[in-house]
Amino acid sequence: MAKALTLKELSKREINISSGHRLCSGCGAPIVVKMVLLASDYPVVAANATGCLEVSTCISDYTSWKIPWIHNAFENAAATLSGVETMYRSLKKQGKISQDIKFIAFGGDGGTYDIGLQSLSGAMERGHDMLYICYDNGAYMNTGIQRSSATPFGADTTTRPAGSVVPGKTEKRKNLTKIMAAHNIPYVAQASPSHWSDLMKKVRKALEISGPKFMNIMAPCNRGWRTRTDDAIMLSRLAVETCFWPLYEIENGVTKITFKPKEKKPVVDFLKPQGRFKHLFKPENEGLLAKIQTDIDWEWEKLQKEEACFTS
Amino acid sequence: MAKVVAVTGNEAVANALRQVNPDVCAVYPITPQTEMMQRFSSFVSDGQVKTELILVESEHSAMSSCVGASAAGGRVITATSSQGLALMWEILFIASGTRLPIVMPVVNRALSAPLNIHGDHSDAMGARDTGWIQLWSENGQEAYDNTIQAFRIAEHMDIRLPAMICMDGFIISHSIERLEYLDDQDVQAFVGKFKQLNPLLDIEHPVSYGPLILPDYYMEYRRAQAEVATKVAQVVLDVADDFAQLSGRKYGLFETYRLDDAEIGLVILNSAAGTSKDVVDEFRDRGIKAGLFKPRLYRPFPYEETGEALKHLKALCVLDRADCFGGSFGPVFVDIATSLYPYRERPILINKIYGLGGRDYLPGHAELVLNELVDVAQTGTVRNYKEYIGVRE
Ligand SMILES: Cc1ncc(C[n+]2csc(CCOP(=O)(O)OP(=O)(O)O)c2C)c(N)n1
Ligand code: SF4
Ligand SMILES: [Mg+2]
Numbered sequence: 001m002a003k004a005l006t007l008k009e010l011s012k013r014e015i016n017i018s019s020g021h022r023l024c025s026g027c028g029a030p031i032v033v034k035m036v037l038l039a040s041d042y043p044v045v046a047a048n049a050t051g052c053l054e055v056s057t058c059i060s061d062y063t064s065w066k067i068p069w070i071h072n073a074f075e076n077a078a079a080t081l082s083g084v085e086t087m088y089r090s091l092k093k094q095g096k097i098s099q100d101i102k103f104i105a106f107g108g109d110g111g112t113y114d115i116g117l118q119s120l121s122g123a124m125e126r127g128h129d130m131l132y133i134c135y136d137n138g139a140y141m142n143t144g145i146q147r148s149s150a151t152p153f154g155a156d157t158t159t160r161p162a163g164s165v166v167p168g169k170t171e172k173r174k175n176l177t178k179i180m181a182a183h184n185i186p187y188v189a190q191a192s193p194s195h196w197s198d199l200m201k202k203v204r205k206a207l208e209i210s211g212p213k214f215m216n217i218m219a220p221c222n223r224g225w226r227t228r229t230d231d232a233i234m235l236s237r238l239a240v241e242t243c244f245w246p247l248y249e250i251e252n253g254v255t256k257i258t259f260k261p262k263e264k265k266p267v268v269d270f271l272k273p274q275g276r277f278k279h280l281f282k283p284e285n286e287g288l289l290a291k292i293q294t295d296i297d298w299e300w301e302k303l304q305k306e307e308a309c310f311t312s
Numbered sequence: 313m314a315k316v317v318a319v320t321g322n323e324a325v326a327n328a329l330r331q332v333n334p335d336v337c338a339v340y341p342i343t344p345q346t347e348m349m350q351r352f353s354s355f356v357s358d359g360q361v362k363t364e365l366i367l368v369e370s371e372h373s374a375m376s377s378c379v380g381a382s383a384a385g386g387r388v389i390t391a392t393s394s395q396g397l398a399l400m401w402e403i404l405f406i407a408s409g410t411r412l413p414i415v416m417p418v419v420n421r422a423l424s425a426p427l428n429i430h431g432d433h434s435d436a437m438g439a440r441d442t443g444w445i446q447l448w449s450e451n452g453q454e455a456y457d458n459t460i461q462a463f464r465i466a467e468h469m470d471i472r473l474p475a476m477i478c479m480d481g482f483i484i485s486h487s488i489e490r491l492e493y494l495d496d497q498d499v500q501a502f503v504g505k506f507k508q509l510n511p512l513l514d515i516e517h518p519v520s521y522g523p524l525i526l527p528d529y530y531m532e533y534r535r536a537q538a539e540v541a542t543k544v545a546q547v548v549l550d551v552a553d554d555f556a557q558l559s560g561r562k563y564g565l566f567e568t569y570r571l572d573d574a575e576i577g578l579v580i581l582n583s584a585a586g587t588s589k590d591v592v593d594e595f596r597d598r599g600i601k602a603g604l605f606k607p608r609l610y611r612p613f614p615y616e617e618t619g620e621a622l623k624h625l626k627a628l629c630v631l632d633r634a635d636c637f638g639g640s641f642g643p644v645f646v647d648i649a650t651s652l653y654p655y656r657e658r659p660i661l662i663n664k665i666y667g668l669g670g671r672d673y674l675p676g677h678a679e680l681v682l683n684e685l686v687d688v689a690q691t692g693t694v695r696n697y698k699e700y701i702g703v704r705e
Contacts, residue, residue: 043515047380047524055524063520068512069521070383072406076376082366083336083380083388088513090335090364091386099515119376122369294620 002041002204004197009169013038014066021064022056024295025241028219028236029053030064030137031193033106036217037067039203042102045084046070048057049077049111052142052221053135074116077105078123078132085128102207103130109150110140113176124183124212131213134176139219145224149174152244153295154288155276157224162279167288172295180214186231189249189258192264194237205249218245226275240269243300255306264300267293303312314492314559321452321484324491325477326351327439328459330361334415335386335506338366338374340395343429344481345560349391371396375403375414383521385511387463389414391479395423395587397435400527401442405425405557407474408443409537410521414474416444418460420582420633420668428672431481433581433633437643440444443537445475445544446611448581450567453491455479455674457561458608460494463503464551470543478610480583482670494559502558534661541612544618548609565614568591568621570596574603575650576685577659579630579648581607584666584673588631588643591678607644619651625659629681641698660688663698677702 016037023030029052036259037044045068048054052069057064072080081103091097107116112134120132139157140146147157147169154168161169181188186209191199199217206213220232227235239245240259244267247259268289271277280289319327325694326348329337337356339349355361368374368383374390382388397418407414422428436446449455458477466475479485481704494502501656510519513668525533545565554564569589571577578588585606605622607613622628630649632642640646645663652658662680667673678703688694 045384045512045515054522058520058523060525060529061524063523065520066518068515069519069520070380070512071520072376072379073402074404076373079368079373079376080366082373083338083377083382083511084384085380086336086364086366086377087381087384087386090362091384091513093364094335094362097513101513119373120367122373125369126367219393240572249680 002208005039005202005204010038013121016044016066017057017062018066022059023052024223024229025053026222026232028137028232029223030057031136032133032217032219033253035193035196035199036104036203039200040207041204042100042207043067044102045060046079046211047072047084047105048310049105049107049116050074050142050297051111053106053108055142058203073227076113076119077107078120081105081130082123082126082128085130103128105130105132107132107134107139108141109134109266110125110148113149115172116156120195121183124180124214126263129210129212131203134216135219137215137219137224139221141221141224150176153292156279157200157276167279167285168276177216183212184253185212185214185247187251188215190216190245190247192218192240192245192247193234194233194240195247195259202249202258204209224276227273231273235270235273238265241265242267242270243296244270246300246303248303254310255303257303257307267296314494316492317457318490319452320486320488321455321479322348322486323351324452324456325403325459325479326355327493328456329389330355330564331494331496332387332460332463332503333361333500334389336366336381336388337363338368338377338390340368340371340374340396342371342393344390344421344485345393345396345417348417348419348513349483351658372403374454375400375407378414379403379407380599381413382407382414383410383512385508385513387506389416391419393419394423394435397439398423400632402441402665404439404444406522406648411472412474413472415459415462415466416474416476416595417455418478419474419485420478425622428669429481431483432668432670433478436476436478437634440611440643443473444611445473445609447475447477448584448608448610449477449479450582450606452484452487452489453561455484456491456493457555457563458462460502461563462500462686463557465544465547466663467507468547469509469674470505470692471540471547473544478582479605480510483583492559492630498558502554507613536549537554541548544612545609545614545617563608565609567608569604569606569672571603571605571621572603575601575626576689577603577605577625578678579605579607579622579628579644579679580636581610581644582631584631584633587673587675588678591675591682594619600682600686613647615647615651618648619655622648624656626652626661627685628659629662629664629685631664631681635665635668658691660694662688662696664695665698665700666702669678
């Protein structure tokens with residue numbers, strides 16, 4: 001089990017995604033990637049699904065990636081990395097490679113919850129030794145804030161805009177973290193860049209476990225969420241403290257909540273600063289706000305019960 | 313010592329793949345290819361190859377994982393047919409645009425709808441402009457020989473492009489033929505060791521694969537790819553020379569059969585060429601100067617060499633086992649017509665669509681077409697430039 005890194009140790013590590021990339025200032029995605037790569041004690045080969053992170057970090061002839069990196073298409077980061085990992089195993093078995101290398105895929109929510117779900121499911125089921133990370137910003141941001149199955153209930157997006165008869169998204173989010181847990185893989189976790197130590201601990205744990213691992217990491221997008229550019233960490237903290245985005249892990253089927261807010265904040269604290277939820281605060285949408293809170297309470301309750309199954 | 317065997321086309325190609333012994337193979341079932349990958353999987357289970365299999369959940373992931381594995385730095389294969397190739401389509405361009413020498417046998421089958429599992433060329437024709445090298449094969453022997461040569465061509469340091477080896481579904485994949493296997497060591501020596509080029513697994517020299525390229529450089533990148541295509545034909549010929557020394561079997565960019573002094577001729581791909589050659593012989597016996605042209609390297613298409621080989625004919629029929637919908641001619645016809653366009657004196661061209669969805673192509677069909685060509689050559693008039701044959705009216 002890898003030991004936790006101190007801030008001092010972290011400050012001495014090389015940052016493997018360089019600045020100068022073209023992601024919007026204040027974007028959550030590169031913060032997540034930086035933390036993930038900093039956490040690894042091993043050389044990493046990364047794969048990236050098409051999306052904001054990918055189009056902004058490798059525009060020929062420049063690359064922000066100081067580690068080997070491959071982008072193939074939108075829906076196939078998991079399949080692509082499974083090919084890289086298989087070649088690694090083949091060459092290692094033949095004695096052509098001796099190093100220990102870790103494999104990490106990064107996909108957005110669109111590339112993971114939606115179009116890439118089959119590829120991810122296949123790669124996880126096949127047991128490749130890799131960590132798949134979904135950086136979840138709750139919409140297809142690269143193409144201009146379209147609804148995905150990760151978009152929160154009620155959010156305004158460009159394909160489900162809040163209008164006079166439609167109050168934004170009318171469906172609940174898909175619970176991808178649970179879907180991945182249902183693959184019976186050794187490690188699944190949810191993390192947030194606000195809780196960087198928890199995030200990095202989870203990455204370090206995942207990299208020590210052999211086999212397929214999945215992490216879902218919140219990555220605020222100020223363009224799509226319509227927030228201030230310097231609010232990414234504050235918002236991801238509110239997501240955790242309102243239990244909109246609980247921090248937990250499922251290791252070999254055992255659920256553990258890794259952060260329990262002392263006092264669970266009302267979800268409106270998370271919704272209010274975001275322009276995508278503005279319409280929900282109109283008097284006629286009061287019921288929708290109440291529904292969001294009820295759903296969160298229920299999910300949080302359920303998660304705690306799941307954890308309790310293993311601790312009692 | 314070469315070994316004479318009686319095997320199906322699928323079995324022959326699976327054996328070629330065993331002899332090459334690649335590092336990684338992605339496997340997904342589809343008729344009529346399935347048996348080939350089943351056989352290869354048995355070689356893995358029995359320890360006859362060092363290959364690691366990826367038992368993917370779709371052909372899209374098969375090609376996606378091949379891209380990852382090939383970029384990682386080793387020899388990679390998969391195989392498919394029909395809907396499987398169609399599902400891969402998006403990633404075929406990424407494999408060629410990224411210049412990854414993946415080798416893929418394609419057992420040609422019709423496309424849906426309506427669903428049909430039998431042989432025609434619609435699948436590979438739909439992928440002819442994806443930047444892949446295509447080698448087409450008349451029989452099991454050619455499929456076996458082309459598979460072995462494909463690795464040398466695709467992996468050539470001046471080329472580095474993916475290659476598909478096409479053979480007819482069922483007619484070749486499932487028919488037992490007599491053919492000759494090369495020795496394992498000879499195949500190994502012929503294909504040689506895989507040479508890495510910017511492998512992703514080289515941690516000391518990190519590379520980024522799959523960048524975004526904006527209008528400022530995208531076109532230069534594409535032109536570079538088009539230029540590589542112009543070098544393929546010579547490499548195919550060089551590899552064929554080496555292969556002839558090893559096997560005694562000679563290959564070119566295409567095969568010409570009794571064509572040098574011919575006045576009328578057929579252009580036809582794959583298994584139907586064999587049937588047609590017999591009928592060409594019958595016409596020759598009757599004193600009619602008939603000949604045949606069978607493309608082998610269909611992509612990149614050797615336009616100049618093809619035009620040179622066909623320009624002296626009076627009348628020529630291109631037989632297509634696929635159609636281009638939208639009122640145009642069959643795909644092979646369009647290429648042959650293009651290759652002849654620069655010549656002031658050129659044969660009259662007609663196009664027949666045959667054998668779709670496994671419809672039999674019989675000697676009688678070749679005979680009808682050749683009789684029509686006799687007439688066209690004599691009168692200079694054409695009844696029908698494009699027509700379906702062997703079809704109920
Ligand atoms: C097959 C395919 N369909 C659609 C697209 C267009 N596309 C590119 S990126 C993208 C959105 C990506 O969304 P997400 O995965 O959530 O990542 P984000 O941009 O939000 O970081 C879309 C729809 C594509 N590249 N490929
Ligand atoms: S649109 Fe959002 S996700 Fe994309 S770069 Fe900007 S802030 Fe980041
Ligand atoms: Mg997104």
